[in-house]
Amino acid sequence: MQPDLLNLHALHHFRTRSPLTHCMTNDVVQTFTANVLLALGASPAMVIEAEEAEQFSAVADALLINVGTLTASRAQAMRRAIESAVAVGKPWVLDPVAVGALGYRTRFCQQILVLKPAAIRGNASEILALAGMSAGGRGVDTTDTAASALPAAQALARQTKAIVVVTGEVDYVTDGLRTQTVTGGDPMMTRVVGTGCALSAVVAASCSLPGDRLETIAAACGWMKRAGTLAAAQSRGPGSFATAFLDALWELGAQQ
């Protein structure tokens, strides 16, 4: 990662604004996602009942839709929340967990794409599948490299007008015309569940900030990568890595 990609200006903005981030995410990553947002200075709230989700997404600064543990009633609640956010101009972000690998969630994600997400963040297999260019990964895990999914990400961005982020060893952030590359991080980030899901929540929060959205989202990817690098250097395995990762997010920029 280039040093300037840490974008301390955007980080300062993020912390000062503390985006109220409505997360409709999967059962596995609720606490980790909330803790990542808190460590970066945002304000998470997990509101999932349809009536309340519809109410809250109009008030929150941004909405995350993550289909990792989708059910029919959750799908209905998500749809109401998205429509409510869109009606008042609030950004929403899609994390298409295991799309391609499973039918119900794939159809759901294809349907809600017409509701114009501000951004889509997934691993390579998910982005390839959502773009209609492959059959998906191994459950929630990718079987493709991010570089191999870049053309799919660019096509998906042009088709949906969303910023598309495909993550992996290298992250690519694209609007279909411009593409930013974010390097760094550590393979240990794939040994703790939810680093990608949490990144999607940070991307959602970032979408509520003013300025160039592509740049801000690339900055968010850079914060997570930098924290992953620092945490890996200080930990013995996945358990201590998760703790060190939150501490590293908290301390980001303290040296500069």
Ligand SMILES: Nc1ncnc2c1ncn2[C@@H]1O[C@H](COP(=O)(O)OP(=O)(O)OP(=O)(O)O)[C@@H](O)[C@H]1O
């Ligand atoms: N091999 C790697 N080297 C460095 N960083 C990585 C590597 N693989 C993933 N990452 C980083 O880990 C984070 C999660 O990306 P990943 O593509 O694994 O998401 P994901 O599969 O959706 O994760 P999850 O479903 O567990 O939330 C990103 O910040 C990404 O940059």
Ligand SMILES: Cc1ncsc1CCO
């Ligand atoms: C492991 C897992 N299963 C459903 S969602 C999820 C979190 C990673 O995406």
Ligand SMILES: [Mg+2]
């Ligand atoms: Mg994922």
